[in-house]
């Protein structure tokens with residue numbers, strides 16, 4: 001079975017957690033400042049585009065065929081995703097972060 005890449009759920013040592021894996025080199029991304037996403041540059045209004053998760057560590061974000069695609073750093077993409085999913089203010093983000101304290105225990 002091929003190893004899944006992009007946004008995945010990992011299972012290790014009895015733990016399950018979301019993670020990102022570079023879709024070019026397969027590196028597990030543990031620092032969201034060292035990753036980005038690219039999407040189709042030929043999209044039209046009303047269409048959707050799959051995002052491709054790429055690492056900066058091995059330069060995959062700046063290599064062809066993705067070098068000239070629209071992109072965003074993962075830290076900004078994650079916040080943009082939250083914003084478009086209903087987290088509109090810093091207060092909401094902080095509230096949700098605190099309610100997510102359970103994450104430290106899994």
Ligand SMILES: [Zn+2]
Pocket residue numbers: 022023024025026027054055056058059060061
């Ligand atoms: Zn990579």
